[in-house]
Amino acid sequence: MKEVVVHPERCVGCMQCMAACASAHSRSKNLFLASLETPRPRARVHVGVGLYNEGFPNRCRHCDPAPCLLACLPGAISRNAEKNTVFIDPNRCINCASCAMACPFGVIRYHEDFTAPPGKTVAVKCDNCYERQLAGLIPACVEVCKSGALSFEEKADAMKRKTDEVARTVSAGVAQVDLAPGFTLLNAIKRQQIELAR
Amino acid sequence: MNDKYSSSTITEDGRLLLKKMEREGVESVWDRFQAQLPNCGYCEMGLSCRICVMGPCRIDPFGEGPQRGVCGADADIMVARNLGRMIAAGAASHSDHGRDLVEVLGKVAVNEAPGYQLRDVEKLKRVAAEFGITADGKKPNQIAAELSDAMAEEYGTRKKELTLVKRAPAKRQEIWRKLGVAPRGIDRETSEMMHRTHMGVDNDWKSLLLHGIRNSLSDGWGGSMIATEVSDILFGTPKPGVTKVNAGVLKKDQVNIIVHGHNPVVSEMLLHACQDPDLLKMAKDKGANGINLAGVCCTGNELLMRAGIPMAGNHLTTELVLATGAVDMMVVDYQCIMPSLGTVAACYHTKMVSTSDKARFPGMEHQEFHPENAAAKAKTLVKDAIANFDRRGEVFIPVESVECMGGFSVEAIVGALGGTPKPLIDAIAAGKIRGAVGIVGCNNPRIKQDYGHVTLTQRLIENDILVVDTGCASVATAKAGFKQSKALEKAGPGLKEVCGALGVPPVLHVGSCVDNVRILVLASALANALGVDISDLPIAGAAPEWYSEKAATIGVYFVASGVYTVLGPMPPITGSMNIVKLLTEGLNDAVGATFAVEADPEKAAVLIRTHIEGKRKKLGLPHMQV
Amino acid sequence: MEREANLNYVIIGNGVAGIHAAETLRQLDPNGTITMISDEVFPPYCRPMISMVLEGAVPPEKLPIRSSSFYEEFKIEPVLGNRVSAVDVDNRAVSVNGKVYPYDKLLIATGADPRRIKAEGLELKNIFFMRTETHVRQILATLPTVRKALVLGGGLVGFKASYGLLRRGIQVTMLIRSGYPLSMQVDSEAGRMVWDELKAHGLDVRIGVEATAFEGKDSVTKAHLSDGTLLPCDMVVIGKGVFPARGLVPKEKIKVDAGIVVDEHMETSAPGVFAAGDVAESIDIARKSPWVNAIWPEAVAQGRIAGMNMAGRRTAYKGSLSRNVIRIFGMDVMTAGLITPPEAEGFDILKVADSRAKTYRKMVFKGDRLVGMVMVNAIEQGGVLMSLIQSETPIRAPREALLKPCFNFKQLMQM
Structure with missing residues (x-):
């Protein structure tokens, strides 16, 4: 089964995944129209900032066992084993924030959503674009990511690639390949700026 | 001092006012910077393109996603086009500022600008002569009329080469002509840049960059240079004088008016109005002990240079000064005026006034200034400011002001040297002064405010390198106390001796950011005196905290003029390592100078010293290993 | 090796610890006999939600966390409506109403009982505890006649x-005894913010005062306070906290402290006897000492761990951690671990309050570990901090980063 895999070293912090996610979780599924909807659709992937102002697409890991699921008081959180996805039922959610305390990744937000009863604040998080997947589409965040920070693939494939990369860099005589020297250079400058301010 | 604020600024007034703003729930530029993080990597690297609507496009720096825009532009083309447009915008800003001054000059010539006058007729004649206008028997107004026409012509496209290019050393002019980058019309090069970067025009990144050089030269040796010269003619060529800087220049018992922006056309008239006896009496009647005019940003620098008006701060201080609650009015013209200012002012009693027909801001009253009405308008504004005096709430002036010497035009520097640059050249040749560095540019919330400017300046002067600075850099070092005689203690022994003998500080304030051309003129004078090119001199430029497109253009015309220039923040070019390499290495073959990017001012100082000693060696002067 | 005959599992208590233990047992041992004994006849329900039912945020029918067919589904024999009268450790049996249930493995998950108070007139109507579904139903039933309520206790x-x-x-x-509401849950700064929020919504808080007697004909109408005040009220809720329901435990056979003492396998000093949930006393991760953390998520975790160990899958429990998240009007408060550590014991405390964003963060460090935190508002990243405390992860990021509004998981990752 294909899953969304995050490659943090490739995130350039453009936040396009956030806009795509919000749009994919809107009534209209259209970025422009979505921005006019009430409640305003919000992203379920959150590009946070690292210690050196580098971007990082923080999204639900769909843990198994899921701490949020175990912590949920009204039993609103469930796991769909077939899709390896943890869902929050907006109708059962009571907005108690127990899941906020349980999630070790900080990916759950609390706001109104068009899938919830009107006016009700509920816990909202990534659903692996369940509806898009049913329609044969890949998750919106992956579709829009052009730097390869998000991929949709078999976990085994991603792991194999990573292993190969590591193997290449540890073999004798092979220097680590800098995929984007310009990005590395930019990050070095930014890192220096931040260290100087501290 | 609280860690939180000291990572934002090195200044005490800044920290205290920032703290106050935070306590009062007023958003600052630093808050907005945080809210923007992480910055978009495509944009930071120059790999996003919104030039046409086949796109917008972006290129994956990791090589797997799209490598070309819809039009087929690769990373090199995309970065070059973006940089080209950045240079064009910077050149347009300074040069358009220059055009406004030329217009005032023209109006003064025909007596349609009451209140303005030709303050430096000598300079008028000198500059006019450069434009081939003879002075014989003509009244100054006549010369001004002719010069204004001639300068206006420079903006057009009918010339082969700009007049003031002739000020550069002959060798330099030859290099430009050979490269095909000698600027033709000021507007023409900017306009051509916009054309070249349109989809499907210039798609050779090298030729785009060459035009970037030409475009920047049209500013440095064109629009900006005209701006400075005309300002000197109209408002007087700066002479050394002493004044005060930082937020402590605001006065609790006086009506405080702050001018902000770049163009002295408005601020000069306000200066006159503030000295008007009727208005002073009106202020007194309101219980104020006078009218205190102070500046922030470069319009402040223009007044400081010529009239010794105090400076309340530089770019990142523009919001903070409002939090003193002591600013009764802030009058803005254009450039670098944060659109947030109206919102900040609304939290206090400050009345905000915009004055330029081309620059309007939310939360500001618009009172348009034209040469015809400026004098009268300025009086009205000062009246309004006086009326606002008793609406003040709590006033918090966080620090005592710091003394600062300013006013070092090229004429003033040469004057101080006894009418010829020779004593300076001798001091450099003898090694008492190792060289000179122009530190220019802005503040940028990426960098602790003033840290880059002050650290670099300290390291240079203690190594006997004379610093001349402009714009927000010059205010930074003034606040840090580098522009007073006491600062000689911070200088190396040679620099201390020479500056001490001349009665000048080791860091010379040469003006606003448009006045960077004074550095070009001074460098040319030194080069000509030695019979060498600018690129042979033991000099360098630095922009440790730059943020604006204008600064990008300045950097390019510095390098294109032969001045090795070290940038603090990285320009949006890392998407193309070809361009990074060209700008930091390849340009040396073309123009005899390159850029360097070094975020750490300590290391930048080492780079610059190494460069200067290298140039000394080539000139056969005593040199050392850095 | 041949498997022994089917095991008898007995679970006392059908709270959340009990049901998670039962479910885990059934998952790991399809054939064992599971007997569940409880004095509550209502289907298993979510205790923390009863206050939300009182508040009106959640309808009472949302309380059950398992359907009525739960016992059937998991092949559990329910023994409901009766309290266990004795636990016979030597003979491995418990008795209920004279009936004896032998066990191979026993789980005591009896939870906690509300702490009682001493005062005159406690027999009057409209004086309630708030612990069970029954309590909250009683309170709700009287609400239409109530205008003024007196609440005892600020926990x-x-x-x-x-x-x-x-x-x-x-x-x-x-009425509260200590200096501010929730003094066991939050530090004084957050307590002050909570108090201000409640005061802004009309709560009358009296500090250092207790109720000494209640008056009324049939229902309560007045309360006498220790400061001499006579306070009219038509309802009293006693909220003076809870204590572990360990009355049935033979103390000479099973080690008991504040709660029933368990080891890392949730096993008591008596072999084969386990305890979990509000009644159990385990090592507190932040305090590094035995502690009863009577909170829902620990009951879930402990129930699961106990179930695994009872079924023979040896699984260690890392220890418990106090934590809470509360939403009141426009304010969210989250706390975890040790928030007001003893002075002069090598704890470092960092605090940041932002009046503009109405946030407050406090972090308590010991060495390179985070051991406690308080957050007021902007609590979305609280779980990240909580897990740092729980997993005792050495913090490599600058400590200040944890207090910044932009703190997020990435800042813990190595570049």
Whole structure:
């Protein structure tokens, strides 16, 4: 089964995944129209900032066992084993924030959503674009990511690639390949700026 | 001092006012910077393109996603086009500022600008002569009329080469002509840049960059240079004088008016109005002990240079000064005026006034200034400011002001040297002064405010390198106390001796950011005196905290003029390592100078010293290993 | 090796620890006999939600966390409506109403009982505890006649009762012994913010005062306070906290401290006897000492661990950690671990308050570990901090980073 895999070293912090996610979780599924909807659709992937102002697409890991699921008081959180996805039922959610305390990744937000009863604040998080997947589409965040920070693939494939990369860099005589020297250079400058301010 | 604020600024007034703003729930530029993080990597690297609507496009720096825009532009083309447009915008800003001054000059010539006058007729004649206008028997107004026409012509496209290019050393002019980058019309090069970067025009990144050089030269040796010269003619060529800087220049018992922006056309008239006896009496009647005019940003620098008006701060201080609650009015013209200012002012009693027909801001009253009405308008504004005096709430002036010497035009520097640059050249040749560095540019919330400017300046002067600075850099070092005689203690022994003998500080304030051309003129004078090119001199430029497109253009015309220039923040070019390499290495073959990017001012100082000693060696002067 | 005959598992208590243990047992041992004994006849329900029922945020029918067919589904024999009268450790049996249930493995998950108070007139009507589904139903039934309520205690229960009643539009006076509400849950700064929020919504808080007697004909109408005040009220809620329901435990056979002492396998000093949930006393991760953390998520975790160990899958429990998240009006408060550590014991405390964003963060460090935190508002990243405390992860990021509004998981990752 294909899953969304995050490659943090490739995130350039453009936040396009956030806009795509919000749009994919809107009534209209259209970025422009979505921005006019009430409640305003919000992203379920959150590009946070690292210690050196580098971007990082923080999204639900769909843990198994899921701490949020175990912590949920009204039993609103469930796991769909077939899709390896943890869902929050907006109708059962009571907005108690127990899941906020349980999630070790900080990916759950609390706001109104068009899938919830009107006016009700509920816990909202990534659903692996369940509806898009049913329609044969890949998750919106992956579709829009052009730097390869998000991929949709078999976990085994991603792991194999990573292993190969590591193997290449540890073999004798092979220097680590800098995929984007310009990005590395930019990050070095930014890192220096931040260290100087501290 | 609280860690939180000291990572934002090195200044005490800044920290205290920032703290106050935070306590009062007023958003600052630093808050907005945080809210923007992480910055978009495509944009930071120059790999996003919104030039046409086949796109917008972006290129994956990791090589797997799209490598070309819809039009087929690769990373090199995309970065070059973006940089080209950045240079064009910077050149347009300074040069358009220059055009406004030329217009005032023209109006003064025909007596349609009451209140303005030709303050430096000598300079008028000198500059006019450069434009081939003879002075014989003509009244100054006549010369001004002719010069204004001639300068206006420079903006057009009918010339082969700009007049003031002739000020550069002959060798330099030859290099430009050979490269095909000698600027033709000021507007023409900017306009051509916009054309070249349109989809499907210039798609050779090298030729785009060459035009970037030409475009920047049209500013440095064109629009900006005209701006400075005309300002000197109209408002007087700066002479050394002493004044005060930082937020402590605001006065609790006086009506405080702050001018902000770049163009002295408005601020000069306000200066006159503030000295008007009727208005002073009106202020007194309101219980104020006078009218205190102070500046922030470069319009402040223009007044400081010529009239010794105090400076309340530089770019990142523009919001903070409002939090003193002591600013009764802030009058803005254009450039670098944060659109947030109206919102900040609304939290206090400050009345905000915009004055330029081309620059309007939310939360500001618009009172348009034209040469015809400026004098009268300025009086009205000062009246309004006086009326606002008793609406003040709590006033918090966080620090005592710091003394600062300013006013070092090229004429003033040469004057101080006894009418010829020779004593300076001798001091450099003898090694008492190792060289000179122009530190220019802005503040940028990426960098602790003033840290880059002050650290670099300290390291240079203690190594006997004379610093001349402009714009927000010059205010930074003034606040840090580098522009007073006491600062000689911070200088190396040679620099201390020479500056001490001349009665000048080791860091010379040469003006606003448009006045960077004074550095070009001074460098040319030194080069000509030695019979060498600018690129042979033991000099360098630095922009440790730059943020604006204008600064990008300045950097390019510095390098294109032969001045090795070290940038603090990285320009949006890392998407193309070809361009990074060209700008930091390849340009040396073309123009005899390159850029360097070094975020750490300590290391930048080492780079610059190494460069200067290298140039000394080539000139056969005593040199050392850095 | 041949498997022994089917094991007898007995679970006392059908709270959340009990049901998670039962479910885990059934998952790991399809054939064992599971007997569940409880004095509550209502289907297993979510206790922390009863205050939300009081508040009106959740309808009572949402309380059950398992359907009525739960026992059947998991092949559990329910023994409901009766308390266990004795636990016979030597003979491995418990008795209920004279009936004896032998066990191979026993789980005591009896939870906690509300702490009683001493005062005259406690027999009057409209004086309630707030612990069970029954309690909250009784309170709700009287609400239409109530205008003024008196809540005893400023701990979590008293606080939630006060908040729920305030939201129902009832005037509430809260009597608290310590300096500020929720003194066991939050530090004084956050306590002050909570108090201000409650005061802004009309709560009357009296500090250092207790109720000494209640008056009324049939129902309560007045309360005498220790400062001499006579306070009119038509409802009293006693929220003075809870204590572990360990009355049935033979203390000479099973080690008991504040709660029933368990080891890392949730096993008591008596072999084959386990305890989990509000009644159990385990090592507190932040305090590094035995502690009863009577909170829902620990009951879930402990129930699961106990179930695994009872079924023979040896699984260690890392220890418990106090934590809470509360939403009151426009304010969210999250706390975890040790928040007001003893002075001069090598703890470092960092605090940041932002009046503009109405946030407050406090982090307590010991060495390179985070051991406690308080957050007021902007709590979305609280779980990240909580897990740092729970997993005792050495913090490599600058400590200040944890207090910044932009803190997020990435800042813990190595570049």
